[in-house]
Amino acid sequence: MTTQKASFAMRASFLLTLYLLSSLHNAYAATTRLSASQQKKTEAREKAIKMAKMRAAGQDVVGMTKEAAELRSYELRKKKKKGILKRREASLAQVLFPGASPEEYVAGERIPAFVELVESKKTQLPFEYYDLPTCPEPHEKIQKRFKWRKNLGSRLMGHQHKMAPFIFSAKGDVSCTTLCMMEVGPKNIRWMRKLVDRQYRINLTLDQLPVLMRSKELNYAVRGYPVGFKAPPSYTGLKEDEFYLYNHLKFTVTYREEPEEFEGIRITGFDVHPVSIAHKVDNVKVEEGKILENSSSSSFPTCTRDSSPVNEPDTYLALRSGASGGDMKVLYSYEVDWVESDIPWADRWDVYLVGSPDDEIHYFAIVNSLMIVVFLTGAVATILIRTLKRDIAGYNEMQTLEEAQEETGWKLVHGDVFRPPQNNSLLLSVLVGTGAQIGSAFFFTLLASMLRMLNPIKKGQALTAVIMLYVLCGGIGGYVSARLYKFCDAKAWKKNTLATAIFFPSIIVGMFMVLNVFLTVVGAATAVSFLTIFLIFFLWACVATPLAFLGSYFGFRAEKIEVPTKTNQIARFIPEVPYYANPPVSMFLAGLLPFGSVCIELFFIMSALWLHQLYYIMGFLMAVLLILVATCTEVAMVMCYLQLCVEDHRWWWKSFLNCASAGVYLFMYSLWFLASKLDLVGVLPVVVYLTYMSMISMAFGLMCGTVGYLSCFWFTKTIYAAVKVD
Numbered sequence: 001m002t003t004q005k006a007s008f009a010m011r012a013s014f015l016l017t018l019y020l021l022s023s024l025h026n027a028y029a030a031t032t033r034l035s036a037s038q039q040k041k042t043e044a045r046e047k048a049i050k051m052a053k054m055r056a057a058g059q060d061v062v063g064m065t066k067e068a069a070e071l072r073s074y075e076l077r078k079k080k081k082k083g084i085l086k087r088r089e090a091s092l093a094q095v096l097f098p099g100a101s102p103e104e105y106v107a108g109e110r111i112p113a114f115v116e117l118v119e120s121k122k123t124q125l126p127f128e129y130y131d132l133p134t135c136p137e138p139h140e141k142i143q144k145r146f147k148w149r150k151n152l153g154s155r156l157m158g159h160q161h162k163m164a165p166f167i168f169s170a171k172g173d174v175s176c177t178t179l180c181m182m183e184v185g186p187k188n189i190r191w192m193r194k195l196v197d198r199q200y201r202i203n204l205t206l207d208q209l210p211v212l213m214r215s216k217e218l219n220y221a222v223r224g225y226p227v228g229f230k231a232p233p234s235y236t237g238l239k240e241d242e243f244y245l246y247n248h249l250k251f252t253v254t255y256r257e258e259p260e261e262f263e264g265i266r267i268t269g270f271d272v273h274p275v276s277i278a279h280k281v282d283n284v285k286v287e288e289g290k291i292l293e294n295s296s297s298s299s300f301p302t303c304t305r306d307s308s309p310v311n312e313p314d315t316y317l318a319l320r321s322g323a324s325g326g327d328m329k330v331l332y333s334y335e336v337d338w339v340e341s342d343i344p345w346a347d348r349w350d351v352y353l354v355g356s357p358d359d360e361i362h363y364f365a366i367v368n369s370l371m372i373v374v375f376l377t378g379a380v381a382t383i384l385i386r387t388l389k390r391d392i393a394g395y396n397e398m399q400t401l402e403e404a405q406e407e408t409g410w411k412l413v414h415g416d417v418f419r420p421p422q423n424n425s426l427l428l429s430v431l432v433g434t435g436a437q438i439g440s441a442f443f444f445t446l447l448a449s450m451l452r453m454l455n456p457i458k459k460g461q462a463l464t465a466v467i468m469l470y471v472l473c474g475g476i477g478g479y480v481s482a483r484l485y486k487f488c489d490a491k492a493w494k495k496n497t498l499a500t501a502i503f504f505p506s507i508i509v510g511m512f513m514v515l516n517v518f519l520t521v522v523g524a525a526t527a528v529s530f531l532t533i534f535l536i537f538f539l540w541a542c543v544a545t546p547l548a549f550l551g552s553y554f555g556f557r558a559e560k561i562e563v564p565t566k567t568n569q570i571a572r573f574i575p576e577v578p579y580y581a582n583p584p585v586s587m588f589l590a591g592l593l594p595f596g597s598v599c600i601e602l603f604f605i606m607s608a609l610w611l612h613q614l615y616y617i618m619g620f621l622m623a624v625l626l627i628l629v630a631t632c633t634e635v636a637m638v639m640c641y642l643q644l645c646v647e648d649h650r651w652w653w654k655s656f657l658n659c660a661s662a663g664v665y666l667f668m669y670s671l672w673f674l675a676s677k678l679d680l681v682g683v684l685p686v687v688v689y690l691t692y693m694s695m696i697s698m699a700f701g702l703m704c705g706t707v708g709y710l711s712c713f714w715f716t717k718t719i720y721a722a723v724k725v726d
Contacts, residue, residue, distance in 0.1 A: 047074065061354055062214045062221040064254050064269055064341050072350045102345040103145075103207055104264035105170040111267075112146055113164040116203035116210070117525055118227070121611055121678070123198055123685040125524045126158055132195075132202075132227070133188045135165040135180040135332050152467055153460025155532045158525030164204055166334050168253065170265055174336035176248075176303040178279075183327040193243045193319050196228040198681050206253065207267040208457055209348065214271055221351050223612070225249070225274045228319065243319040246274035248309045249334040254341040268341050268348040277302060277309040278317045279331040303333045366620065369597040369627040376593065376634035415568035416649040417716055420488035426496055428653060428709075429488065433481025434504045435706025438699050439629075441470035446625060449618040467539070474501065474544040475551035480706075482555025497552035501545040504702070508695055509536065515691050518684055564721035574648050581643045583657060590635050591661030594704050597631045598624050599669065606673050610689065629707055632659045636708035637715045644716075651712055659708030663701020667693060 051074045054067065061072045105111055115129035130137055140163070148161060165179055184192065201224035204211040214221035228245040236242045254269035279302045302309060309315075321328055421428055445465045448454055454461050481500040482493065490496065519527035579585050601624045608615035639658050640651050670693040680686050 051075075060216045060219045062219060062351055063216045064339070064343060066342055068216075069343050069347060069350070072354060073347060075354065102262075102266045104262055104266060106264045107171045109170045109264075111168045111170060111206060112142060113166055113168055113204050113206045115160075115162050115164045116205060116224075117158060118195070118200050118202050119612070120195075120198050120200040122681045123200075124610070124680070124688045125519070125522060125685055126526060127195075127200075127523065128158070128160060128162075128525045129164075129202060130162065131523060131525075133182050133184045133192070133330070135182070138163050138165055148458060151458070151460050151464040152532070152535060153463030153465075154458075155460070155535075156463060156526070156528060157460050158527075159459040160525070166249070166251070166336070168206060168251075168336060171255070171338050172336070173338055174334070175305040176308055176333055176335045178300055178303055179332040179334060181281075182330045182332065184330055185327050186321050189319055189321060189328055192227065192245065196226070196230055196243045196245070196319065197241075200227050201225060202227060204270075204272070206270045209267065209270040210352070211251075211270050211272045212351065213273070214351070221354060223352070225272050228276065231316075244276045244316045245319050245330065246276050247279075247317055247330055247332050248275040248277050248303075249273070250275060250308070251334065251336045252339060253336065254339045254343070256341055256343065256345060266345040268343045268345055269351075275309045275311050276316045277312075278315055279303060279309075279333065281329075281331060300331070300333075303331075308335060309333070364600070366601075366623055366627070368600060369624060369631070372593055372597045373627055373630050373634070376631060376638070379638055380634045413572060413644060413647055413649040414565045414720055416572045417644065417651070417720060418563040418565060419567050419571060419649065421650070421652040423653075425488040425490060426485065426492070426499065428656065429481045429485040429490075429496060430499045430503050431656065431702060432484055432706050432709050433477040433479075433500045435702035435704075436480040436710075437470060437473045437477030438504070439703040439706060440473040440476045441466060442703070443625065444469045444473070446618055446622045450622060467536075471539050471544040472547065474547035477501075478548035478551030478553075479555040480551075482552040483558060483561060486556055486558075487561045493552065493556050497549050500552070501540075501548040504699075505540050505544070507698070509540075511691055511695060515688065518687070522684065563717060572647070572649065574650070575646070577643075577646050577648050581639075581646055581648060583654065586639060586643075586654060586658050587661035587664075590639050590658035590708075591663075591665050591704075593635050594628055594631045594659060594662040595665035595669070597627050602666070602669065603673075606670070607677075610673075610678060628704070632662070632704050632707040633711040635659060636711045640712040640715055651716065652709070655712035656705040656709040660701040660705030662704040663697045663699075666700050667697040670697065 051071055054071050059071055060068050061075060062068065117126040118129055118132065119126035142161070142163060150161065167174065201222075203224040210223045211225065212221050212223060213225050226246065228243055231242045231244065233239060233241065250273040252269070252271040252273070253267060254271075255265040256268050257265045279300055281300060302315075317330065319328070445454075445462070448465060448469075449462070454465055456462070477500055478497055481496060485493070485496045513533075516527055516533075580589065601620065604613075604615060605621075607613045636655050636659050640655055643651055643654060670690075674680070674686070674689060678689070680689065
């Protein structure tokens with residue numbers, strides 16, 4: 001007995017010891033977590049104070065120094081996070097271009113630079129670099145590692161993968177070197193003056209980095225460099241503005257070299273400083289447009305190994321004809337300076353996003369949209385749970401004929417609510433099918449982008465994905481249109497299928513072809529060739545249309561959509577409908593909320609399209625799309641319920657038009673954006689902008705209208721299936 005007690009006491013003491021140790025361990029872990037959290041807050045506070053002191057001391061954020069990179073990284077800390085719920089640290093290279101890997105170059109290796117579009121925010125008419133009176137394109141072949149395959153989107157956007165005439169060799173400095181002599185005629189001079197006046201900028205890329213103009217003194221960095229600049233009479237002393245051409249470029253390429261981590265060098269920056277200089281040519285005969293090789297410094301005293309051109313008012317190169325009204329001679333030159341830097345390759349994109357809005361604004365946009373959805377969800381829940389439940393219970397408890405005759409409300413139209421639309425049922429089916437096709441293509445494009453199947457570095461890939469997915473979703477459009485058309489007891493299935501296949505593409509292509517004529521006349525880079533037009537026609541005729549017929553075949557083969565009530569032979573008389581249940585008032589009210597749910601995010605999308613800003617947060621865009629669908633669904637059901645309560649059974653067209661009016665709001669918003677944010681010059685740029693925005697608004701309206709129509713169809717089937725109908 002004594003032994004048992006002793007054994008029990010030992011076990012109890014052992015368990016008590018384990019319990020105390022476990023408690024101490026948990027307390028220590030909690031203290032450690034608390035201290036780690038406090039330490040994080042302390043470090044964040046100290047870093048914020050340090051950054052504030054650096055800003056107060058005048059530290060710039062665009063330079064390539066260690067201090068500037070640290071301040072830049074701190075300001076962009078919220079962008080350097082991945083994930084939605086659990087945000088983890090990442091570099092901008094991982095956020096912007098997931099899966100991209102750095103390129104290493106050995107000393108002396110030739111690195112090709114590529115020319116991009118010459119474009120301006122004041123116009124939407126970009127030009128190709130070699131359309132300018134500049135040095136000709138090099139004839140050497142592009143190495144395989146630097147090639148990229150052209151796609152349909154890049155052709156439509158005017159992107160051409162052409163080498164620049166400048167020579168870059170890894171770690172190989174180039175002193176002032178002349179490129180070529182060009183003779184610019186009076187016509188080209190007038191055109192160049194117009195380009196300068198409209199603030200056109202030339203864009204180059206090296207190792208996939210866009211060239212930057214940056215100033216530490218003014219603390220700014222901007223992509224590309226201007227064609228030239230305009231000086232007012234107060235500066236030149238002349239009677240009118242004078243235009244000058246930048247004909248000398250000072251390139252600075254920064255790189256990082258870490259033999260312990262990787263072989264060779266990695267490029268971390270690509271800057272340019274343009275100079276306007278009237279080079280002195282001492283009676284040297286130079287063939288026009290010929291690349292100058294091994295030119296002697298005595299021939300061009302303003303461009304030697306020991307001297308570098310600078311911007312001086314006395315030596316600016318004015319865009320004017322010669323003394324006798326002849327051609328203007330322009331000598332192009334450049335120089336390259338390679339500078340080692342400590343900035344990692346992963347942080348080389350930081351400077352391109354300095355000054356762009358924080359991701360918090362996108363979160364606020366989503367929260368704003370969610371508030372609209374919550375409000376509408378409450379309204380729909382009230383209808384479905386309270387009102388409809390009470391109505392259904394009342395309808396099902398009616399015992400006598402007199403009670404049924406005295407009852408009013410949405411049940412009275414049960415014999416007409418599923419009566420097919422009497423007017424333009426074919427058109428309605430085609431519009432809904434087209435909207436389903438557009439919505440599916442947009443959803444799959446965003447899904448592919450979120451799954452990192454699209455590379456933002458490749459020009460035009462996103463546009464190519466939208467077009468190809470729209471073509472491949474032709475079967476969805478044909479199926480939806482056929483199912484709805486069959487429900488309307490229509491027999492002309494060939495007409496329906498053909499109309500679904502050609503309706504929207506014919507409108508878009510027709511508008512684009514008319515616009516392309518004007519773009520071709522002015523020589524814009526976005527003017528597409530006959531080959532591109534043929535390729536688009538091939539996709540429509542040989543892919544989209546057969547898929548639409550295939551989807552239509554299965555749609556007509558499927559059973560007719562069943563509804564819970566029978567349709568009366570004679571249509572019920574519709575009493576006077578309140579103003580809010582009839583277009584255009586119902587369209588004005590219903591379209592406002594779907595547009596309001598996306599209007600904040602829409603601003604960033606418009607800025608990316610028309611102000612050449614970066615847009616990379618496809619996860620936010622997917623969230624906004626889902627919120628838009630939810631908003632359209634709930635708005636359509638609320639408006640349909642209000643309409644049925646006043647005994648108006650004609651909900652088919654109204655359900656579509658109520659939500660489709662969001663496209664009208666989008667077009668009105670584009671007019672506001674044109675007037676307040678864009679500074680377009682000329683008639684054609686405005687026409688280009690309005691044409692493309694009308695296309696986008698039309699697609700947006702069709703998608704929203706389709707969501708509203710299908711939601712109302714489901715809603716009416718659900719509520720009428722819950723009541724007892726004699």
